[in-house]
Amino acid sequence: xxxxxxxxxxxxxxxxxxxxxxxxxxxxxxxxxxxxxxxxxxxxxxxxxxxxxxxxxxxxxxxxxxxxxxxxxxxxxxxxxxxxxxxxxxxxxxxxxxxxxxxxxxxxxxxxxxxxxxxxxxxxxxxxxxxxxxxxxxxxxxxxxxxxxxxxxxxxxxxxxxxxxxxxxxxxxxxxxxxxxxxxxxxxxxxxxxxxxxxxxxxxxxxxxxxxxxxxxxxxxxxxxxxxxxxxxxxxxxxxxxxxxxxxxxxxxxxxxxxxxxxxxxxxxxxxxxxxxxxxxxxxxxxxxxxxxxxxxxxxxxxxxxxxxxxxxxxxxxxxxxxxxxxxxxxxxxxxxxxxxxxxxxxxxxxxxxxxxxxxxxxxxxxxxxxxxxxxxxxxxxxxxxxxxxxxxxxxxxxxxxxxxxxxxxxxxxxxxxxxxxxxxxxxxxxxxxx
Numbered sequence: 001x002x003x004x005x006x007x008x009x010x011x012x013x014x015x016x017x018x019x020x021x022x023x024x025x026x027x028x029x030x031x032x033x034x035x036x037x038x039x040x041x042x043x044x045x046x047x048x049x050x051x052x053x054x055x056x057x058x059x060x061x062x063x064x065x066x067x068x069x070x071x072x073x074x075x076x077x078x079x080x081x082x083x084x085x086x087x088x089x090x091x092x093x094x095x096x097x098x099x100x101x102x103x104x105x106x107x108x109x110x111x112x113x114x115x116x117x118x119x120x121x122x123x124x125x126x127x128x129x130x131x132x133x134x135x136x137x138x139x140x141x142x143x144x145x146x147x148x149x150x151x152x153x154x155x156x157x158x159x160x161x162x163x164x165x166x167x168x169x170x171x172x173x174x175x176x177x178x179x180x181x182x183x184x185x186x187x188x189x190x191x192x193x194x195x196x197x198x199x200x201x202x203x204x205x206x207x208x209x210x211x212x213x214x215x216x217x218x219x220x221x222x223x224x225x226x227x228x229x230x231x232x233x234x235x236x237x238x239x240x241x242x243x244x245x246x247x248x249x250x251x252x253x254x255x256x257x258x259x260x261x262x263x264x265x266x267x268x269x270x271x272x273x274x275x276x277x278x279x280x281x282x283x284x285x286x287x288x289x290x291x292x293x294x295x296x297x298x299x300x301x302x303x304x305x306x307x308x309x310x311x312x313x314x315x316x317x318x319x320x321x322x323x324x325x326x327x328x329x330x331x332x333x334x335x336x337x338x339x340x341x342x343x344x345x346x347x348x349x350x351x352x353x354x355x356x357x358x359x360x361x362x363x364x365x366x367x368x369x370x371x372x373x374x375x376x377x378x379x380x381x382x383x384x385x386x387x388x389x390x391x392x393x394x395x396x397x398x399x400x401x402x403x404x405x406x407x408x409x410x411x412x413x414x415x416x417x418x419x420x421x422x423x424x425x426x427x428x429x430x431x432x433x434x435x
Contacts, residue, residue: 038065061281073325093320109289118249119153121286151219185223209243214261221401222370230265253277257366349419
C-alpha cells in the first residue's frame with residue numbers, strides 16, 4: 001500500500017494536519033490511509049488500492065462516494081446559488097428541506113433550525129429547551145439528564161450530556177455536568193425507567209430536558225436497547241413536564257430500519273437532532289426539528305425572547321440541496337425496504353462469525369451490525385484496523401467492539417465479501433503475537 005505516491009501524501013499530512021479523534025504518535029507505527037478518490041462503496045489510494053468503506057466514512061456516506069444523483073444536484077445548485085446568509089434572507093433549498101422533514105415527522109416536528117454538525121445541533125436543542133422554560137417563567141429549569149455511556153458530541157455543552165470518559169475527562173473543569181441515569185442497554189428497560197422516574201420525582205422542577213440516542217448508543221460500542229424504553233420515557237416526560245431530546249445524528253436517516261429511530265417506538269420527541277447522513281456525506285449540515293408549541297414561546301416583539309444562535313453558513317444552499325437529493329434517493333430507490341433485504345442477507349452471511357469462539361454478543365439493528373471480541377488487548381482496535389486494510393476493508397473498531405455500518409448501495413456480492421473478509425480479519429488479528 002505505501003508506495004512512493006502514498007508515502008508522500010502521508011508525510012505531508014503528518015507534517016501539516018492534526019487529525020481528529022487520534023493520538024498522532026500512533027501513526028509512527030500505523031500509517032495513515034491516503035485517499036485519492038472514491039466511487040460507490042469503495043475508496044482508492046494514490047496507487048489504486050481499494051478499500052470497502054464498511055463504516056460509511058464515520059456513518060455519513062449513506063449512498064456511497066461520488067454518487068451520480070447527488071453530484072448532479074450539487075452541480076445544478078452551484079450554477080444557481082452557492083451561499084446566502086439565512087438571517088433576514090431565505091432560499092428554496094432550506095425551505096424545501098424543512099418542509100420535507102416536517103412531512104416525514106407526520107407534521108409533528110417543523111421549524112427546522114439549521115447548523116453545521118452534530119455537536120452543534122445538540123447544543124442548539126439544549127439551549128432551546130432552557131430558553132423555552134425561561135420564556136415561560138421557569139428559568140429554574142436549567143438542568144439536563146442523559147444516559148450512562150451516552151455520546152452527544154465534543155463541544156463543551158455537548159460534553160455535559162456525554163458520558164464517555166475518554167472524550168470528557170480532560171475537559172472536566174470546563175463542563176456543566178448533567179444527571180447521568182442508567183441506560184436500558186445495560187440494565188434493561190424496567191430498571192432504566194425506574195431510575196429515570198426516581199430522578200424526575202426528585203428534580204423535575206429543575207430539569208429542562210433529557211437527551212437520548214434512540215435505540216443504539218453508538219460511541220458506547222453499539223449498545224442496543226428495546227424501543228419500548230422510548231415509549232415509556234416519552235410518557236414519563238409528559239407526566240413530569242420535562243422535554244425529550246432525540247439525538248438521531250447517527251441513528252436517523254434509515255440506519256435503524258425506519259427513517260427516524262423514534263418511529264419504532266411510536267413517539268416523537270420535543271426536539272430531534274439530525275446530521276451525518278442527512279447530506280449523504282457530502283457537506284457539513286445538521287438540523288434541529290421541534291414542535292409548534294416550543295417555537296411559539298420564542299415568537300415575540302422582544303428580541304431577547306428570540307433564539308439568538310447562528311453561524312455564518314447556517315442553512316447553506318449547497319448542503320441543503322445535497323440533503324434534498326439524499327431524500328430523493330430514499331424515495332426513488334425504495335431504500336428502507338431494500339435495506340431490510342440486504343440486512344437479512346448480511347445477517348445470514350455473518351452467522352459463521354457470530355458463532356466464532358471469541359465472539360460475544362453479536363447484534364444488529366437495521367443496517368448496524370456489531371459484535372464484541374473476547375480479548376484483553378488495548379491495541380486490538382488498531383491491529384484489527386490494519387489487518388482489515390490488508391483485506392480491502394476500511395473498519396474502525398470501538399475498543400473490542402467490531403461494527404459495520406455500510407453504505408446502503410452495497411451489492412449482494414459486496415455484502416458477502418464484507419462478511420467473509422471481516423471473519424478473515426478477525427482470525428488474522430487473533431493469530432498475531434501481542435507484544
